[in-house]
Amino acid sequence: MSNGNMNLTLKVWRQKNAQTAGKFVTYKAEGISPDMSFLEMLDVVNESLVHKGEDPIYFDHDCREGICGMCSLYINGHPHGPKRAITTCQLHMRSFHDGQTITIEPWRAAPFPVIKDLAVDRSAFDRIQQAGGYVSVNTGGVPDANEIAIPKVIADEAFNSATCIGCGACVAACKNASAMLFVSAKVSQLGMLPQGQPERYRRVQSMVAQMDEEGFGSCTNTGACEAECPKEIKLTNISRMNNDYFSAKLFRQEELHEQSHGE
Amino acid sequence: MVLDAKIPAGPLAEKWSTHKFNLKLVNPANKRKYDIIVVGTGLAGGAAAASLAELGYNVKAFCFQDSPRRAHSIAAQGGINAAKNYRNDGDSVYRLFYDTIKGGDYRAREGNVYRLAEVSVNIIDQCVAQGVPFAREYGGLLDNRSFGGAQVSRTFYARGQTGQQLLLGAYSALNRQINAGKVKMFTRTEMLDVVIVDGKAQGIVTRNLETGKIETHSGHAVLLCTGGYGNVFYLSTNAMGCNVTAAWRAHKRGAFFGNPCYTQIHPTCIPVTGDHQSKLTLMSESLRNDGRVWAPKTVELAQKLRKGELKVTDLKEEDRDYFLERKYPSFGNLVPRDVASRNGKEMVDEGRGVGSTGVAVFLDFADAIKRLGEDAVRAKYGNLFDMYYQITNEDPYKQPMRIYPAVHYTMGGLWVDYNLMTNVDGLYALGEANFSDHGANRLGASALMQGLADGYFVIPYTVGDYLAKIGPKPVDTKHPAFEQTKKEVEERIKKLLALRGSKTVDEYHRELGHIMWEYCGMARNEEGLKKAKGLIQNLRADFWKNAIVLGENEELNQSLEKAGRVADFLELGELMVDDALMRKESCGGHFRIESQTPEGEALRDDEHFAFVSAWEYKGDNQPEELHKEELVFENVHLTQRSYK
Numbered sequence: 057m058s059n060g061n062m063n064l065t066l067k068v069w070r071q072k073n074a075q076t077a078g079k080f081v082t083y084k085a086e087g088i089s090p091d092m093s094f095l096e097m098l099d100v101v102n103e104s105l106v107h108k109g110e111d112p113i114y115f116d117h118d119c120r121e122g123i124c125g126m127c128s129l130y131i132n133g134h135p136h137g138p139k140r141a142i143t144t145c146q147l148h149m150r151s152f153h154d155g156q157t158i159t160i161e162p163w164r165a166a167p168f169p170v171i172k173d174l175a176v177d178r179s180a181f182d183r184i185q186q187a188g189g190y191v192s193v194n195t196g197g198v199p200d201a202n203e204i205a206i207p208k209v210i211a212d213e214a215f216n217s218a219t220c221i222g223c224g225a226c227v228a229a230c231k232n233a234s235a236m237l238f239v240s241a242k243v244s245q246l247g248m249l250p251q252g253q254p255e256r257y258r259r260v261q262s263m264v265a266q267m268d269e270e271g272f273g274s275c276t277n278t279g280a281c282e283a284e285c286p287k288e289i290k291l292t293n294i295s296r297m298n299n300d301y302f303s304a305k306l307f308r309q310e311e312l313h314e315q316s317h318g319e
Numbered sequence: 320m321v322l323d324a325k326i327p328a329g330p331l332a333e334k335w336s337t338h339k340f341n342l343k344l345v346n347p348a349n350k351r352k353y354d355i356i357v358v359g360t361g362l363a364g365g366a367a368a369a370s371l372a373e374l375g376y377n378v379k380a381f382c383f384q385d386s387p388r389r390a391h392s393i394a395a396q397g398g399i400n401a402a403k404n405y406r407n408d409g410d411s412v413y414r415l416f417y418d419t420i421k422g423g424d425y426r427a428r429e430g431n432v433y434r435l436a437e438v439s440v441n442i443i444d445q446c447v448a449q450g451v452p453f454a455r456e457y458g459g460l461l462d463n464r465s466f467g468g469a470q471v472s473r474t475f476y477a478r479g480q481t482g483q484q485l486l487l488g489a490y491s492a493l494n495r496q497i498n499a500g501k502v503k504m505f506t507r508t509e510m511l512d513v514v515i516v517d518g519k520a521q522g523i524v525t526r527n528l529e530t531g532k533i534e535t536h537s538g539h540a541v542l543l544c545t546g547g548y549g550n551v552f553y554l555s556t557n558a559m560g561c562n563v564t565a566a567w568r569a570h571k572r573g574a575f576f577g578n579p580c581y582t583q584i585h586p587t588c589i590p591v592t593g594d595h596q597s598k599l600t601l602m603s604e605s606l607r608n609d610g611r612v613w614a615p616k617t618v619e620l621a622q623k624l625r626k627g628e629l630k631v632t633d634l635k636e637e638d639r640d641y642f643l644e645r646k647y648p649s650f651g652n653l654v655p656r657d658v659a660s661r662n663g664k665e666m667v668d669e670g671r672g673v674g675s676t677g678v679a680v681f682l683d684f685a686d687a688i689k690r691l692g693e694d695a696v697r698a699k700y701g702n703l704f705d706m707y708y709q710i711t712n713e714d715p716y717k718q719p720m721r722i723y724p725a726v727h728y729t730m731g732g733l734w735v736d737y738n739l740m741t742n743v744d745g746l747y748a749l750g751e752a753n754f755s756d757h758g759a760n761r762l763g764a765s766a767l768m769q770g771l772a773d774g775y776f777v778i779p780y781t782v783g784d785y786l787a788k789i790g791p792k793p794v795d796t797k798h799p800a801f802e803q804t805k806k807e808v809e810e811r812i813k814k815l816l817a818l819r820g821s822k823t824v825d826e827y828h829r830e831l832g833h834i835m836w837e838y839c840g841m842a843r844n845e846e847g848l849k850k851a852k853g854l855i856q857n858l859r860a861d862f863w864k865n866a867i868v869l870g871e872n873e874e875l876n877q878s879l880e881k882a883g884r885v886a887d888f889l890e891l892g893e894l895m896v897d898d899a900l901m902r903k904e905s906c907g908g909h910f911r912i913e914s915q916t917p918e919g920e921a922l923r924d925d926e927h928f929a930f931v932s933a934w935e936y937k938g939d940n941q942p943e944e945l946h947k948e949e950l951v952f953e954n955v956h957l958t959q960r961s962y963k
């Protein structure tokens with residue numbers, strides 16, 4: 057495991073706010089234990105900056121156990137760093153070596169403007185979910201939980217899609233800044249479950265429409281999103297979404313029409 | 320002042336139905352004339368905001384994270400209890416009630432806990448209807464597992480990510496209402512104070528974390544769903560942003576703080592590795608279904624393991640002490656959290672701890688892997704094993720996990736009555752932010768249950784009663800209290816930003832954490848607590864002289880955010896110590912060394928301490944005043960808890 061501490065060189069993107077231009081600033085990270093997480097390493101750097109009276113590096117983070125989706129960081133050209141299937145907060149310094157130079161950037165995508173340094177505005181993701189990422193049931197008055205049997209394979213597959221943490225790594229990894237993997241995960245989860253059927257075709261149209269409005273790019277099936285996704289969300293979700301979207305457009309378009317003119 | 324918990328009269332099983340009938344209603348057309356403020360968007364806040372908006376109220380919801388989906392409920396792993404009795408193993412509403420009361424060491428209200436057990440069944444129905452993908456069996460029906468403190472399998476789960484799936488369910492319901500225009504959502508916005516107008520909570524003061532803009536928001540009622548205060552210990556399983564500020568500000572405006580010393584130390588967390596550590600990671604209690612907890616039989620063996628002279632996998636069966644199974648044959652590894660934690664600590668104190676620091680015991684899956692096969696174990700706990708591997712670089716399929724207790728949850732919180740209203744009119748507290756349902760120790764898989772019960776099924780009824788009584792007259796936003804409270808918030812920020820000393824806010828926080836863990840952690844005594852009180856007072860005084868807070872208000876300023884939160888923790892810490900000093904008995908998670916049975920279990924003193932402590936703020940650096948709400952037990956008989 058640990059063979060003493062490391063000294064590293066960091067090239068960190070610093071940007072005061074969305075209005076000003078950013079630039080790389082070089083910092084030394086010294087005496088870094090291999091048992092530290094990547095974010096703890098940044099904590100150490102920040103502590104020393106504060107002691108010098110310099111503005112600490114801003115990055116988003118919260119749970120630090122890989123589930124809240126708040127942390128981001130483009131590390132040496134990879135969202136969430138070089139290892140697969142983990143978030144930045146789960147990345148440990150033992151994945152780096154003494155003397156290494158590490159480049160740290162924010163997610164780069166037009167629909168994710170930089171707020172400060174390494175933090176970006178991902179509210180576009182929320183707006184896509186608000187457009188239709190739900191089953192329209194009110195609290196109360198629902199059937200018993202065991203009334204509808206769901207085959208285990210379907211439930212498990214829906215669960216796999218539902219594990220998306222909404223971090224945005226898929227968008228950051230994509231050369232087109234496409235959000236297809238993110239959107240398709242929710243479309244698939246609800247589209248596979250019986251509870252999601254009544255709104256299945258409406259949902260896919262509303263969510264895709266919002267995704268386009270936010271300015272995310274198109275999918276060209278490169279698969280970088282799948283490769284970089286910390287939760288290993290599969291490209292098959294995109295196929296399912298395309299399938300539902302085309303059937304909706306071809307055969308069920310009246311539903312969306314009805315929704316926008318109804319009530 | 321006499322605290323009125325407003326528990327409805329009548330038989331236990333009828334209290335909630337009777338109460339619901341007696342509550343006043345707001346007619347559908349009038350609901351849109353009321354504004355409700357919901358602070359926090361975890362299970363309690365998300366569920367409340369969505370449900371109240373569905374009813375027709377105008378809701379303003381606030382979270383400090385960049386999205387409501389990030390709330391720390393998301394990190395809950397193991398499951399959610401419900402008295403469905405789908406297993407035919409003898410569960411019932413009464414049994415869940417009884418287990419919860421007993422698990423809480425008889426320091427919770429019977430009425431509240433029974434209601435919680437009663438609505439638990441509705442929660443599962445609601446979540447399934449939202450599309451929450453709970454674990455299922457091949458027949459297509461829902462699966463269950465066992466959790467600590469219960470002898471039935473009543474825990475519903477979604478792999479090791481139950482909190483995530485439940486929160487995303489609540490988040491989707493919230494999104495639907497945002498889309499419908501009934502909820503106005505404010506993200507990256509932190510509540511910094513409550514506005515009290517003529518004794519009623521009618522608004523809040525917030526800071527936009529991106530721009531620093533201080534704003535006031537008005538509402539007919541204010542719901543605080545802002546979680547617990549475990550981060551007072553610096554190291555805990557809480558997310559980095561979890562804080563007490565909203566609850567503490569409300570406390571300083573008159574809301575009583577209930578049972579602040581009741582802290583849950585979770586037995587199975589990944590041990591600390593060094594001073595750089597920023598947080599601790601839980602290994603779900605569900606692991607104790609199949610994992611066996613043990614320590615080496617002798618100090619010598621433990622030393623050899625620590626020095627690496629002996630490999631854990633080479634240790635003979637007869638040299639292992641499965642201490643929970645040995646001491647508690649009927650509950651075994653599934654004793655409640657407080658019991659498991661104290662026993663783990665005992666092993667370490669005896670010198671039988673393992674790992675390089677010697678501050679850990681083992682959680683072993685070798686038997687389960689032999690019995691079920693590695694694939695079955697992976698299917699059940701795969702993500703937890705992966706998480707463990709990422710952090711420790713050790714493979715739990717090949718060698719036992721090392722675990723140690725860590726701060727996980729706080730049973731204490733704002734005092735609320737049966738309607739979830741604090742003693743301040745119109746100010747409510749839901750979920751972990753209130754003190755109400757778990758007594759002195761929370762059972763596993765009950766936090767998700769309580770958060771959702773409060774948000775989906777309690778507050779929609781009880782808040783209506785209050786709103787109907789005060790009437791739909793718009794809140795007078797011109798009232799001077801709004802401007803005055805805002806001014807006070809701005810002055811405090813100025814004061815913080817003027818601090819240009821020599822110690823970082825994190826350094827203060829870490830030091831406070833050490834004091835709390837050492838003297839107000841798993842075991843407490845009078846001498847240590849008195850010492851802690853002095854240390855905290857000094858640390859707080861030093862903070863206000865010597866802390867470094869950089870930057871300005873009008874920007875995204877993490878120094879400032881942290882400073883405000885740590886300043887509040889420095890006040891709360893002292894109150895926790897006061898509460899622990901006052902409670903000269905042991906109960907649940909509150910273990911006073913002076914009060915234990917001959918076997919070393921927590922010894923209650925029902926004659927003198929069967930009450931809820933509710934503390935009233937009396938001014939800066941003034942002792943707080945204690946109020947007592949006597950706990951009345953009409954249905955359960957108070958006994959020494961036994962899991963043997």
